[in-house]
Amino acid sequence: MSGRVAFVTGAARGIGAAVALRLAREGVAVAVADREDASGIAESIEESGGRALVLRVDVSDPDAATCAVDRAAEWGGGLDFACNNAGVPGIRAEVADYPDDVFWRVQRVNLGGVFACLRAELRHMLAAGGAVVNTASGAAFAGVPSSSAYVASKHAIAGLTKTAAVEYAARGIRVNAVAPGLVRTRLVEGLADESFVAAHPAGRPAEPEEVAEAVWWLLNAPFVTGVVLPVDGGLLARVPGLS
Numbered sequence: 297m298s299g300r301v302a303f304v305t306g307a308a309r310g311i312g313a314a315v316a317l318r319l320a321r322e323g324v325a326v327a328v329a330d331r332e333d334a335s336g337i338a339e340s341i342e343e344s345g346g347r348a349l350v351l352r353v354d355v356s357d358p359d360a361a362t363c364a365v366d367r368a369a370e371w372g373g374g375l376d377f378a379c380n381n382a383g384v385p386g387i388r389a390e391v392a393d394y395p396d397d398v399f400w401r402v403q404r405v406n407l408g409g410v411f412a413c414l415r416a417e418l419r420h421m422l423a424a425g426g427a428v429v430n431t432a433s434g435a436a437f438a439g440v441p442s443s444s445a446y447v448a449s450k451h452a453i454a455g456l457t458k459t460a461a462v463e464y465a466a467r468g469i470r471v472n473a474v475a476p477g478l479v480r481t482r483l484v485e486g487l488a489d490e491s492f493v494a495a496h497p498a499g500r501p502a503e504p505e506e507v508a509e510a511v512w513w514l515l516n517a518p519f520v521t522g523v524v525l526p527v528d529g530g531l532l533a534r535v536p537g538l539s
C-alpha cells in the first residue's frame with residue numbers, strides 16, 4: 297500500500313480515528329480531517345513510521361470540505377481512498393417537536409458533509425480510480441424513535457452511496473457504506489441504554505476498530521460497490537420479538 301493516499305473525516309476520535317490508524321498500518325498516507333484537532337491521531341501515525349496530514353475543517357461547509365479534499369490530493373499526489381465518516385446525532389425529540397435549526401444542522405453535517413467530500417473525491421479519483429466508504433448507520437434501514445433528523449440523514453447517505461456507485465462503477469471508482477449498530481464512542485454516550493445493547497445479538501457494542509476493519513475490507517474488495525454493509529453484531533438480522 298506504500299504510495300497510496302487516503303482522506304478520512306471525523307478522524308480526531310471514534311470510528312474515524314480507528315479508520316485512519318487502520319489505513320496507516322497498511323502503509324497508506326492519511327489526511328486526517330476534523331472540525332476538532334486531529335493532531336493526536338496524526339502523531340500516532342507518524343510515531344509508527346507513517347505519513348499524516350492534519351486538516352481542520354467543518355464538513356458542513358461545502359467550500360471548506362472541497363478545499364480539504366483538494367489539499368489532501370495535492371499533498372499525496374492523488375487520492376486512492378476516502379472515508380466520509382464525520383457525523384452528529386442531533387437531539388432526541390419526536391417529529392412534531394423537532395426544531396428546524398437542529399434538523400437542518402444534522403443534514404448539513406451528516407448528508408451535506410458526505411456529499412461535498414464525495415463530489416470532490418470523485419473528481420480526483422477519475423484520474424486513476426479509487427474507493428470510497430461513507431459511514432451510514434443501522435439508522436439507514438429503519439426508523440429510530442426520537443431520532444428523525446439522524447435517521448433521515450443516514451437513509452439519504454445510503455441513497456447517495458448507491459447512486460454514486462452506479463454512476464462511477466465503469467470508471468474504476470467503487471462507493472460503499474458501512475452501517476454500524478452501536479459502537480463504543482463519544483457519539484452515543486448517554487444514548488446507549490441496556491435495552492439497546494441487548495438488542496444486539498452479539499450482546500455488546502462494537503469497538504471502533506471493528507468498524508474500521510469493515511471499512512478497510514470495503515476499500516479493497518474488488519467488484520463490491522453500492523453496498524451498505526451492516527457492521528452490527530446481528531442487530532438488523534434479528535427477527536423482532538424473538539429472544
Ligand SMILES: NC(=O)c1ccc[n+]([C@@H]2O[C@H](COP(=O)([O-])OP(=O)(O)OC[C@H]3O[C@@H](n4cnc5c(N)ncnc54)[C@H](O)[C@@H]3O)[C@@H](O)[C@H]2O)c1
Nearest residue numbers: 306308309310311331354355382383433478479481482483
Ligand atoms: N457510535 C455509534 O454507535 C455509531 C453508530 C452508527 C453510525 N455511527 C456514525 O459513525 C460516524 C462517526 O461517529 P463516532 O461514533 O465515531 O462519533 P464521535 O463523536 O466519536 O466522532 C465523530 C467525529 O466527527 C467529527 N465531526 C463532527 N461534526 C463534524 C463536522 N461538521 N466537520 C468535521 N468533523 C466533524 C467530531 O469532531 C468527531 O471527531 C458518524 O457518522 C456516526 O453517525 C456511529
